[in-house]
Amino acid sequence: MQNLNAIPDLVLVNGTVLTVDGSNSVAEAVGVTAGLITAIGSTNDVLSLRGPKTKVIDLEGRTLIPGLIDPHVHLADHGTSMVMAVDVRDLYRDITSVTHMVDRVRDRVKTTAEGTWLYGFGSPLADRRMAEKRLPTRSELDAVAPKHPVVLTFGAHVFIANSVALNLAKITKDTPDPEGGEIQRDPETGELTGKLLERAQLLVRAAIGPEIPVAYSVKTDYHHLKAGITFASQSALSRGVTSVHDMVMTNVAIRAYQELAEEDALPLRTSLLIRIIESPIKPESLLNLGFYSGFGNSMLRLGGVKMSIDGGITGKAAAFYDPYLPDEHDPAHEHECYCGIIRIPTEELESTVDAYHRAGHRVCVHAIGDRAADMALAAFDAAITAHPRDDHRHRIEHFGNWALTPERIEKARRLGIVPVPNLSFMHSIMPPVRSFIGTDRLKGAFGLKTMLDAGLRVITGSDGPGFFPTDPLRDIGIATSRRTLEGDAVEPQEAISAVQALRMMTIDAAWSGFEEDEKGSIELGKLADFAILERNPLETAFEDIGSIEVDATLINGKFVFQRAGAEMAARA
Numbered sequence: 001m002q003n004l005n006a007i008p009d010l011v012l013v014n015g016t017v018l019t020v021d022g023s024n025s026v027a028e029a030v031g032v033t034a035g036l037i038t039a040i041g042s043t044n045d046v047l048s049l050r051g052p053k054t055k056v057i058d059l060e061g062r063t064l065i066p067g068l069i070d071p072h073v074h075l076a077d078h079g080t081s082m083v084m085a086v087d088v089r090d091l092y093r094d095i096t097s098v099t100h101m102v103d104r105v106r107d108r109v110k111t112t113a114e115g116t117w118l119y120g121f122g123s124p125l126a127d128r129r130m131a132e133k134r135l136p137t138r139s140e141l142d143a144v145a146p147k148h149p150v151v152l153t154f155g156a157h158v159f160i161a162n163s164v165a166l167n168l169a170k171i172t173k174d175t176p177d178p179e180g181g182e183i184q185r186d187p188e189t190g191e192l193t194g195k196l197l198e199r200a201q202l203l204v205r206a207a208i209g210p211e212i213p214v215a216y217s218v219k220t221d222y223h224h225l226k227a228g229i230t231f232a233s234q235s236a237l238s239r240g241v242t243s244v245h246d247m248v249m250t251n252v253a254i255r256a257y258q259e260l261a262e263e264d265a266l267p268l269r270t271s272l273l274i275r276i277i278e279s280p281i282k283p284e285s286l287l288n289l290g291f292y293s294g295f296g297n298s299m300l301r302l303g304g305v306k307m308s309i310d311g312g313i314t315g316k317a318a319a320f321y322d323p324y325l326p327d328e329h330d331p332a333h334e335h336e337c338y339c340g341i342i343r344i345p346t347e348e349l350e351s352t353v354d355a356y357h358r359a360g361h362r363v364c365v366h367a368i369g370d371r372a373a374d375m376a377l378a379a380f381d382a383a384i385t386a387h388p389r390d391d392h393r394h395r396i397e398h399f400g401n402w403a404l405t406p407e408r409i410e411k412a413r414r415l416g417i418v419p420v421p422n423l424s425f426m427h428s429i430m431p432p433v434r435s436f437i438g439t440d441r442l443k444g445a446f447g448l449k450t451m452l453d454a455g456l457r458v459i460t461g462s463d464g465p466g467f468f469p470t471d472p473l474r475d476i477g478i479a480t481s482r483r484t485l486e487g488d489a490v491e492p493q494e495a496i497s498a499v500q501a502l503r504m505m506t507i508d509a510a511w512s513g514f515e516e517d518e519k520g521s522i523e524l525g526k527l528a529d530f531a532i533l534e535r536n537p538l539e540t541a542f543e544d545i546g547s548i549e550v551d552a553t554l555i556n557g558k559f560v561f562q563r564a565g566a567e568m569a570a571r572a
């Protein structure tokens, strides 16, 4: 037994404890004192440390693992949208047609005062799955909402606005496309379709009110954000998640987090990655404040800054060198050489990365297409070469989803860049992505094994919880089985072992937040954050790991989730 000579206030015994320590050792029991792990060993040894007030939980053979960590979520934004917006999501849900979506908007119109903004929250690439094989149009929304401004989002990169919303945003068919965005028009008539991509969305956001903070499109205040964070956290907790890195883009979200933390009501440990371009938070504001990454405490801290070079794959706006394939579902881009959208010009990117790198921040850059990945690597190369800094742990969000070449992998390794691919994408949206970027660009996609073998420390984030649920167990299942929702295996040679995948979602994710000394494994002195699973993921068929039930989740040694029907009795 290892122990810190403390009398535990809680012991969890008779389990399989996957410690995820340096040698992946397995124990039977743990002891917790004042929220920290103070004993690890056999059931008998840990029980022998008991004092008169020690609570004993019998795991009855369950598996106890470190609390899971999702290092790329949009929890505040999506949670608030899930609570407040008209839900027109189809992935993992029941919507199957545009008609169905429009009906939901019509229902909300009936109960909403004229002139009030209405928001709909849909799933990325819904057009490929709906019966009509398209998204709703401006005119369909006009028909059910002639007097309400309506904007529907389908992933972070696409808005569909009705005429009232376009009028308020002063967008006409003659409005030029903003730099880094697109106002889509019907290729035949030149009329607005209502679809707005990337920076064109900012015109609508500005119409909602420049002074009004927004989560995606939803008009929000502190109370909404707090409710959204709390709501979205509950489903994460039910999947064993105890920590997230949340991409936030408003002062309101940051304030909401701080209020929750102060009230002792923050459900998950949260590291904030603050968006500083295309955000109400100005690029210079964090630099002016002087805080650098790591500021805060184990519940809430500043994890770094975030910016997005190109558009999203789900908006078909990721920036590639080669054009997207001809696409019958996208007539507006059918007849041109369309390669996606660059949202941050090279100069702005390089100066921002450099300034934050020098100021001691960790910089997370979203780059999806190959062209954007090269821009990100070049910007990091320039900053790191000019101002070498050890252990910066800069990240490229979505690196490794595709467009992996030996040159890019070697450059990332040399620069010490952390790739953050998204197994949720591989699982959920491969058929449409394959149809518009083609199979060549998908060779070696989500190349976990290749990146690990090359010496990169890889982590993976869900980009949820709104579009893809925040569910690291599902992602461990995908990393090992390589299965999509449709049941196909994607680049099966890139499968990694279950223990590698478990490390990715625990200790490696903790490391990516500079928090590996305080969490991510079950070792003495670390935070007592655990997920208790009904069975052992290392002894489960890969395809079934995602459906393992989480029976309980603990943060600071306290039960914060218990599955109904699977409660574990405590005895003194």
Ligand SMILES: [Zn+2]
Pocket: 072, 073, 074, 247, 463
């Ligand atoms: Zn994201």
